[in-house]
Amino acid sequence: MDRNTVIGLVLIFLIMIGFGYLTQPSKEEREAYQRKADSIARVQEEERQKRLAEEQAKALLSDSAKKQEAITQFGLFSDAASGTNKFITLENDLMRVTLTAKGGRIYSVELKKYKTYSGEPLVLFTGDENTFGLQFWGDNVAVKTNDLFFTPQTTDSIITATTDSVSVTMRLAAGGDAYIDYIYTIKPGSYMLGFDIKFNGLEKNIGNRLGYIDLIWDSKLLRLEKGLENERNYTTIAYQFFTGDYEEFNSRSKDDSKELNNKIKWVDFKHQFFSSIIVANDHFVNADLKAVNIDDGKHVKQFSARLALPFQNKESESIGLKFFFGPNHYKTLKSYNSGFEKVVPLGRNIIRWINKYVVINVFNFLSRYISSYGLIILLLTIFIKIIISPLTYKSYLSSAKMRVLKPQVDEINAKYPKQEDALKKQQAVMALYKKVGVNPMGGCIPVLIQFPILIAMFRFFPASFELRQQSFLWADDLSSYDSILHLPFSIPWYGDHVSLFTLLMAVSLFITSKMNTDQMGDTNAQMPGMKFMMTWMMPIMLLLWFNNYSAGLSYYYLLSNVITIGQTYLFRRFVDDKAILAKLHENAKKPVTKSKWQQRLEDMAKQQEQLRKKKGK
Structure with a gap:
């Protein structure tokens, strides 16, 4: 860089500094500009606050409408119409049962010792394709607990039964001290899951003209075995009456349904080699059962059951039930002393x-x-x-x-x-x-x-x-x-x-x-x-x-x-x-x-000979 170039750059720099100094606003001009900017900011903030107030008002009106809609639809259980879904796992050495806060129900059941034919974990049923819950009239509103959110009475997400039985309670709040509890109990080395329903403070709210309350159970049974046709031919609904008599649907029928008006002890949604059985400690008053074939390649059949539970609607009342989730192995089923072994199709009379x-x-x-x-x-x-x-x-x-x-x-x-x-x-x-x-x-x-x-x-x-x-x-x-x-x-x-x-x-x-x-x-x-x-x-x-x-x-x-x-x-x-x-x-x-026999043959021959002679004449 030569001398003239350096001098030129210095002069340009000095000119720019001088221009900036000579053209800067005065103190009065700067104060006027600041006052204008502050005024614009205040107007914008007032407009933002106004819009926020309008949105909050609309939200309050919307929440109020939603709350009123929930009250209309769910009655005293309106607060449980929305919530956060949570999953809790109950397990022992034989099975893993997942509970969901929505409906307080069993979400899925996995049997640990077995696999599907394709090598996947053996899950009897899973997901929102399954429905389970009470159905009744509460304050003149048709209530379905499957649609409501229960609150788990525990902070644990996994509860394991290793040396003794363990329980978890899913609570459906109804305002004040009123609630419905689902209490699940599992113990080591058992395919049985205890299930107790407890009512508290609802005697004035739940309608009870018939002396029972409905339990709805609907399930799509997943495909588990190699041959779909053969598996479907052995998948059916089975049940035992309170008297001990056993019956089941014709498993080869495409669709079937029955209304049972006698007392029932248990109902089984039976796979070819596994069962999901709901058992009443006392009995079910009556039942409506339905089976439908599914041809989607993923499921075998869909089973539905409406089971009537005896219900007196007292101030505090409990209904005792149990679930069996396990293999259709004769000795295993027989060990529970409930007639479960009858689901194994061994034939009748001398064949059995x-x-x-x-x-x-x-x-x-x-x-x-x-x-x-x-x-x-x-x-x-x-x-x-x-x-x-x-x-x-x-x-x-x-x-x-x-x-x-x-x-x-x-x-x-x-x-x-x-x-x-x-x-x-x-x-x-x-x-x-x-x-x-x-x-x-x-x-x-x-x-x-x-x-x-x-x-x-x-x-x-x-x-x-x-x-x-x-x-x-x-x-x-x-x-x-x-x-x-x-x-x-x-x-x-x-x-x-x-x-x-x-x-x-x-x-x-x-x-x-x-x-x-x-x-x-x-x-x-x-x-x-x-x-x-x-x-x-x-x-x-x-x-x-x-x-x-x-x-x-x-x-x-x-x-x-x-x-x-x-x-x-x-x-x-x-x-x-x-x-x-x-x-x-x-x-x-x-x-x-x-x-x-020989004498009868001779007599018949003589009669035939006589008839032939008469015709010959």
């Missing part, structure tokens, strides 16, 4: 007796020593087959007797070829059987005796909690269907997958049926239509039917058929047809007494 006293006990005994339920089913099948083997042998022997008599039966058929002689032919065949001491029903009776066992297994396996999520070979869940191939389309009555256990079961059934029909031959006791039905139609029908059923059930029937095939070959080796025929010939030498 077989499952209750034989199958479950054998299953529980074997599970103490064997972890694989595939092996347990194998041993159970062998055990059952050994028990009924005398009946199986008797059935085979009866079939063998019928088979060795086939030549003589053929002679009778040739003797009476005409259709009008059918009664005579039947009479002659029956006379032959009677003469040699053969009961044509001898092969059917042992099968009929075994039939309850087959039905018992049919009821047990799809409902067996023990099989839930138990894998074996290619089946990842023995309580649901197994699949070796998923189809890109769905076949009517079959499905969109191929169950290998079902396929093998159908093949084994075909083999056993063909062996049985070949054993019987073409005797008169077996019509061609029945032969076709047993040999072909039954395997095909069961293939279609069982494809979406429990893999454990198909596996059991497969094992049963395979063992039957082995027994049949064993019996053939040790049963001598010639010895049987010789024995029958020995029986034919003995005097024969006509049975009432």
Whole structure:
């Protein structure tokens, strides 16, 4: 930078300082400017204060209107119409129950020891899709506690029962000393949750002409298992009357509803393998129940219940209830001594007796020593087959007797070829059987005796909690269907997958049926239509039917058929047809007494012959 440039910059700086000094306002001008600015600020503040006052007035009017609207809608509970929602968790070693301040109700229930088929935490129900609360008239206003905010009587957000029972109270204030309390109690090692409702100071406000107060419970049950169709078929509403009688909705009905006018002890919103049961310490006066299918892929069904609680409307009154949230495991349910075990679909009468006293006990005994339920089913099948083997042998022997008599039966058929002689032919065949001491029903009776066992297994396996999520070979869940191939389309009555256990079961059934029909031959006791039905139609029908059923059930029937095939070959080796025929010939030498059935056949034949002669004249 040269000398002239420096001088120029200095002169410019001095000129700017001088200009600023010469042009600055005077003291009077500065004071006038400040007075003007202060005046503008005062006007702006007055306008702001005016607007704020107007807004506050409007807010007061709005709050007053809202308060009046709340009083109109909720009556003495108007102060609880709005509030802050809070969540409190009650838990023990088995379950986690979340309560919400809105409605003071159970918001969700998680069972800690179990997972859904997809591996998620097992939650029975959750969220605002569920409704639970009292419904009554208070000061001529219809009150629904589900819409009101309760105040938790604790500052803790998580309360855990480790060594003793713990409780939390959710209070619905009604002004003054009046309130409704929901008291929840949980204890260690239990799926039961205590639930007491306490009324205080409301005897003049709550209408009570009918002697009861309504409890509304509405829940959407989440999908938990592998096969939605199978899970839906076992998901239903069950209930027990005060007398101990048990009933449930038809789980296969799409929609159903019932009005129960008798006293009820408990109501169960039942999943396939889990239950949500509300139990009255005393009883429910009556109930309206409803079930609706849901096809959104997330839920199974929606259940609704209106339960009438006995209510005398005293100055201080309590209603005792309980909840059971747990697995449909027979021994677990039975341990609560409330009839809960009835929800396990084991069948009726002798079918239930077989499952209750034989199958479950054998299953529980074997599970103490064997972890694989595939092996347990194998041993159970062998055990059952050994028990009924005398009946199986008797059935085979009866079939063998019928088979060795086939030549003589053929002679009778040739003797009476005409259709009008059918009664005579039947009479002659029956006379032959009677003469040699053969009961044509001898092969059917042992099968009929075994039939309850087959039905018992049919009821047990799809409902067996023990099989839930138990894998074996290619089946990842023995309580649901197994699949070796998923189809890109769905076949009517079959499905969109191929169950290998079902396929093998159908093949084994075909083999056993063909062996049985070949054993019987073409005797008169077996019509061609029945032969076709047993040999072909039954395997095909069961293939279609069982494809979406429990893999454990198909596996059991497969094992049963395979063992039957082995027994049949064993019996053939040790049963001598010639010895049987010789024995029958020995029986034919003995005097024969006509049975009432045979006498009736002869009488019918004579009457038929007389009618034919009259027509011939």
